[in-house]
Amino acid sequence: MEYRRFGKTEKMLSAITMGGMRFKHCWEDPYDEIPSDTQEHCNQLVQLALDYGINHFETARGYKKSETVFGRTLNEHLKVKRDRYFLMTKGAPVTAEDMRIKVEEQLTTLKTDYLDFYAWHGINNFDILKESCKTGGAIEELHKLKEEGIVKHIGFSTHAPLEVIIKTIETDLFEFVNLHYYYFNQRNEAAISMAELKDMGVFIISPNDKGGQLFNAPQKVRNAIPHATPIQWNARFCLQNPSVHTLSFGMTEPEHYAEMNKIFPSHIPLSGNDLESKFKLDKMIGDDPYAAYGGFNLGNDRSNIDIPEILRWRKLWKCYDMLDFARYRYKELNNENHWVRGVLATPSNINKINWDKVPQDIPLKEMLTEAHEAFYKNPSVIKSINPKDLTFIKNKNTN
Numbered sequence: 544m545e546y547r548r549f550g551k552t553e554k555m556l557s558a559i560t561m562g563g564m565r566f567k568h569c570w571e572d573p574y575d576e577i578p579s580d581t582q583e584h585c586n587q588l589v590q591l592a593l594d595y596g597i598n599h600f601e602t603a604r605g606y607k608k609s610e611t612v613f614g615r616t617l618n619e620h621l622k623v624k625r626d627r628y629f630l631m632t633k634g635a636p637v638t639a640e641d642m643r644i645k646v647e648e649q650l651t652t653l654k655t656d657y658l659d660f661y662a663w664h665g666i667n668n669f670d671i672l673k674e675s676c677k678t679g680g681a682i683e684e685l686h687k688l689k690e691e692g693i694v695k696h697i698g699f700s701t702h703a704p705l706e707v708i709i710k711t712i713e714t715d716l717f718e719f720v721n722l723h724y725y726y727f728n729q730r731n732e733a734a735i736s737m738a739e740l741k742d743m744g745v746f747i748i749s750p751n752d753k754g755g756q757l758f759n760a761p762q763k764v765r766n767a768i769p770h771a772t773p774i775q776w777n778a779r780f781c782l783q784n785p786s787v788h789t790l791s792f793g794m795t796e797p798e799h800y801a802e803m804n805k806i807f808p809s810h811i812p813l814s815g816n817d818l819e820s821k822f823k824l825d826k827m828i829g830d831d832p833y834a835a836y837g838g839f840n841l842g843n844d845r846s847n848i849d850i851p852e853i854l855r856w857r858k859l860w861k862c863y864d865m866l867d868f869a870r871y872r873y874k875e876l877n878n879e880n881h882w883v884r885g886v887l888a889t890p891s892n893i894n895k896i897n898w899d900k901v902p903q904d905i906p907l908k909e910m911l912t913e914a915h916e917a918f919y920k921n922p923s924v925i926k927s928i929n930p931k932d933l934t935f936i937k938n939k940n941t942n
Contacts, residue, residue: 544557544558544559544595544596544597544804544807545557545558545782545807545808545809546558546598547785547788547789548788549719549744549788549789550718550719550738550741550742550743550744550745550788551718551741551742551743551744552660552695552696552718552719552744554629554659554696554744555598556598556599556629556744556788556789557596557597557598557599557789558782558788558789558790558806558807558809559597559778559789559790559792559803559806560597560599560600560601560631560746560789560790560791560792561588561589561592561597561599561600561601561791561792561794562601562602562749562791562792562793563585563600563601563602563606563609563610563612563613563793564602564603564606564609564793565793565794565795566581566584566585566588566608566609566612566795567580567581567584568580568581568608569581569606569607569608569609569612570606570607570608571607571608572607574604574607574608574610574611575608575611575652576608577608577611577612577615581608581612582612582615582616582620584795585612585613585615585616586616586620586621587797588794588795589613589616589617589621589623590621591794591797591800592794592800593621593623593627593628594800595800595803595804598627598628598629599628599629599630599631599789600613600617600628600629600630600631601631601632601746601791602630602631602632602633602653603632603633603634603662603664604632604633604634604645604648604649604652604664605633605634605635605664610632610649610652610653611652613630613653614652614653614654614655615654617630617653617654618654618655619654625655629659629660630653630655630658630659630660631658631659631660631661631662631746632649632653632658632660632661632662633661633662633663633664633700633721634646634649634661634663634664635663635664635665635675635681636681637674637675637680637681638680638681639679639680639681639683639684640684641681642681642684642685642688643684643687643688646658646661646685646688646693646694650693656693657692657693657694657695658693658694658695659695659696660695660696660697660698660719661685661688661694661696661697661698662697662698662699662700662719662721663675663681663682663685663697663698663699663700664699664700665700665701665702665881665882666699666700666701666703666707666711667701667702667703667707667881667882667884668703668704668707668881668884669707669710671881672707672710672711672714676711676714676716682697682716685697686716696718696719696744697716697717697718698717698718698719698720698721698743698744698746699711699717699720699721700720700721700722700746700748701720701721701722702723702881702882702883704842704884705730705731705733705734706842708720708722708731708734708737709733709734709737712734712737712738712741712743713737715741717743718743718744719743719744719745719746720734720738720743720744720745720746721746721747721748721791722734722735722745722746722747722748723747723748723749723753723754724747724781724787725747725750725753725754725755725777725780725781726754726755726776726777726780726781726821726824727754727755727777727859727863727865728753728754728755728855730837730851730855732784735784735786735787736786738786739786744788744789745786745787745788745789746788746789746790746791747781747787747789747790747791748791749791749793750774750777750778750781750790750791750792751774751777751792751793752793754777755773755777755859755863755865755868756865756867756868756871757772757773757774757777758774759867759868760773760865761863761864761865762864763827763863763864764824764863764864764865767820767823767824767827768820768824769820770816770820771805771816771817771820772802772805774802774803775802775803775805775806776817776820778790778803778806778809779806779809779810779813779814779817780813780817780821782806782809782811783809783810783811783812783813783817784811785811824863827862827863828858828862830861830862831858831861831862833905833906833910834857834858834861834862836854836902836905837851837854837855838850838851838854838907839851840900841896841897841900841901844895844896844897844900845895845896845897846886846892846893846894846895846896846897847885847886847892847895848885848886848887848888848892848893848896848911849876849884849885850896850907850911852872852884852885853873853885853888853911853914854910854914856868856869856872856873856914856918857869857910857913857914860914860917860918866917866918869914869917869918870917870918870919873887873914873918873919874918874919887915887919888911888912888914888915889915890912893908893911893912896908
């Protein structure tokens with residue numbers, strides 16, 4: 544295991560964090576009733592984590608049974624000394640009063656008298672940023688809890704657009720950030736650079752699942768990485784950035800730890816083999832003539848379609864054969880919440896796009912329609928348009 548300084552917190556965290564949202568029956572109610580196989584699962588995984596040198600455990604009240612089972616495993620079953628590990632949990636109370644109540648409840652559930660790290664869970668848009676950070680609000684109360692020694696360090700987790708993440712970092716209210724960043728989604732690299740300027744800890748969320756379901760990577764991707772698994776290679780890609788400090792792994796089986804252990808040593812910059820694989824993966828962008836277009840100037844389009852994200856999923860499909868992953872993510876657009884932004888790219892929504900901002904040589908309407916057909920409308924029939932035909936479609940991004 545390798546260890547990195549978690550920014551201004553000065554804590555030396557293992558480069559891999561054990562995430563706590565994938566225990567057996569974890570997402571079932573009620574949160575405080577733990578089946579025996581759930582407890583046994585947590586006991587086994589935590590002991591393995593400790594044996595492999597992991598010293599950071601991450602959970603949240605929103606992960607249902609996770610806090611409860613972690614608290615029992617660490618304190619009643621394995622009886623791990625409190626100074627042997629760091630503990631992070633999260634919550635999203637709106638008011639100062641609720642913030643204090645929530646933290647006190649979480650302390651009881653986790654069976655501890657302090658939290659090493661507390662992240663406000665889900666600063667995902669500007670409205671949430673404003674509400675959580677207002678004078679007399681939840682974040683201010685967290686700082687009072689820090690003064691009392693109950694919470695040692697304050698951060699935030701986010702699934703937000705880049706501009707929201709950067710504005711949140713610029714408040715100077717936080718010591719660390721939990722965000723998405725992987726080879727297959729490098730959009731937040733600028734936020735990591737901003738966090739580095741502020742000397743903040745950087746925690747990468749779900750590199751194996753949200754990073755492309757790399758445990759089920761397509762053969763095309765595997766062929767580009769003959770010397771390692773996609774999970775191992777992506778971890779080293781993330782860790783080549785010295786401003787990235789720890790990656791959350793939701794390991795559920797003993798063999799996952801053996802795979803994790805082969806990530807190390809990591810290299811800054813990438814080793815020769817890893818760099819060669821990156822060249823191969825980078826070259827695959829050329830497999831589709833429009834994959835390089837990100838549509839970032841349309842991130843807040845009036846259609847309410849998250850155009851950059853759908854184009855990213857389309858790129859993963861076209862260039863890396865990651866259709867299953869694209870479908871997995873796209874279907875979540877049917878659930879209205881701030882964790883997954885935007886609406887489906889239906890014909891009626893596509894017609895609302897501000898076409899004035901679309902480059903003339905980009906057949907965006909056809910690209911979004913194609914993606915919707917493949918990802919959602921009729922997954923059993925993928926009607927792909929010919930890239931050669933797209934090159935002749937100009938000035939048709941209307942109505």
